[in-house]
Amino acid sequence: MGFGFMVLVLVALLFSFSPICVSGEKHGSPQNQKKLRFDKNGEFKILQVADMHYADGKSTLCLDVLPSQNASCSDLNTTSFVQRMILAEKPNLIVFTGDNIFGFDSSDSAKSLNAAFAPAIASNIPWVAVLGNHDQEGSLSREGVMKHIVGMKNTLSQLNPSEVHIIDGFGNYNLEVGGVQGTDFENKSVLNLYFIDSGDYSKVPSIHGYDWIKPSQQLWFQRTSEKLQKAYKSGSMPQKNSAPGLAYFHIPLPEYASFDKSNFTGVKLEPDGDGISSASVNSGFFTTLVRAGDVKAVFTGHDHLNDFCGNLTGIHLCYAGGFGYHAYGKAGWSRRSRVVVARLEKTPEGSWGDVKSINTWKRLDDQHFTEIDGQVLWIKSSGR
Numbered sequence: 001m002g003f004g005f006m007v008l009v010l011v012a013l014l015f016s017f018s019p020i021c022v023s024g025e026k027h028g029s030p031q032n033q034k035k036l037r038f039d040k041n042g043e044f045k046i047l048q049v050a051d052m053h054y055a056d057g058k059s060t061l062c063l064d065v066l067p068s069q070n071a072s073c074s075d076l077n078t079t080s081f082v083q084r085m086i087l088a089e090k091p092n093l094i095v096f097t098g099d100n101i102f103g104f105d106s107s108d109s110a111k112s113l114n115a116a117f118a119p120a121i122a123s124n125i126p127w128v129a130v131l132g133n134h135d136q137e138g139s140l141s142r143e144g145v146m147k148h149i150v151g152m153k154n155t156l157s158q159l160n161p162s163e164v165h166i167i168d169g170f171g172n173y174n175l176e177v178g179g180v181q182g183t184d185f186e187n188k189s190v191l192n193l194y195f196i197d198s199g200d201y202s203k204v205p206s207i208h209g210y211d212w213i214k215p216s217q218q219l220w221f222q223r224t225s226e227k228l229q230k231a232y233k234s235g236s237m238p239q240k241n242s243a244p245g246l247a248y249f250h251i252p253l254p255e256y257a258s259f260d261k262s263n264f265t266g267v268k269l270e271p272d273g274d275g276i277s278s279a280s281v282n283s284g285f286f287t288t289l290v291r292a293g294d295v296k297a298v299f300t301g302h303d304h305l306n307d308f309c310g311n312l313t314g315i316h317l318c319y320a321g322g323f324g325y326h327a328y329g330k331a332g333w334s335r336r337s338r339v340v341v342a343r344l345e346k347t348p349e350g351s352w353g354d355v356k357s358i359n360t361w362k363r364l365d366d367q368h369f370t371e372i373d374g375q376v377l378w379i380k381s382s383g384r
Helices: 003-015 075-089 109-123 142-150 215-232 254-258 285-292
Strands: 043-049 093-097 127-130 173-178 189-195 245-248 295-300 309-312 315-319 336-346 352-364 371-379
Touching: 043 075, 075 109, 075 336, 075 352, 093 109, 093 295, 109 127, 109 142, 173 215, 189 215, 189 352, 215 285, 254 309, 254 315, 285 295, 285 315, 295 336, 295 352, 295 371, 309 371, 315 371
Parallel strands: 043 093, 093 127, 189 245, 245 295, 295 315
Antiparallel strands: 043 336, 173 189, 309 315, 336 352, 352 371
């Protein structure tokens, strides 16, 4: 890589820092005040739904399914899959990681969003969403899509952090998960969740391809992580180490290309290039995550035929795999979803303490609703 190219990349990154002022805007719905916490069994389970690509419901046909499925398959298959996952896993939080709708094929983006998230709303389970690169390609702008999501029932999604007046994108926010009610950790965030807008497409004419996480977003993440770690190590029940964190966004980081079949769990079936559709420039967010030290795993979508999860310098980089039936896929290769569960340890007194482990698996939308690829993402004894 020549010096000239590096200069070009640095200049491009500087000029791409075009922050959007959100001061005075609505940052979240009243439901955002609801407190997330571990259940009485000491668990907190997250269901990740990636790339629904929802459009117009029954009239929107499926892509890349078996010939026997073509006649009857539609967006309603996606709806059914969401419902089945909720019933099977009973998550504490549902996370939609972008390309929730496919704007080009939607006749009304607001109606498509309402239909796409309807199963989550009906479940009365808290849910959140971030944007992908296709959500804004219909009748709503990117800001309009996120504002619509924020106004929906039972969502904890936020337009942007209320304490930050200038930040790139829409849908950068964090959620704190408290310990079990009635324990010493009930008022501490023992698990921190970060949600980030990874953008859509490069706005720099000389750089083609997908967008990247900008300096303003990284600065917000750094400051938020520092604040949460400081709070965890002080106040009531001060802890020696940081609470673990998880990050969710749509477009994978360039570091996802660091893996091969020998060092990940799952599959990499995307055919183009190295099989990873990340930005063509590296904005350094992975380094920012490593430096912060609290995030143990990152979860993305975007590449529907990748569902792997691998460990790079202490952080697992994970795909969910394609979920939606109007999204591209591979005939005979089941749509799928990723589940993550964090479990607390027992204190010597028999109460629930802080997080002991974080595990993950996937479920396939096949005849047996098969659970596959269970793995440990983090264990307290070896991860701190």
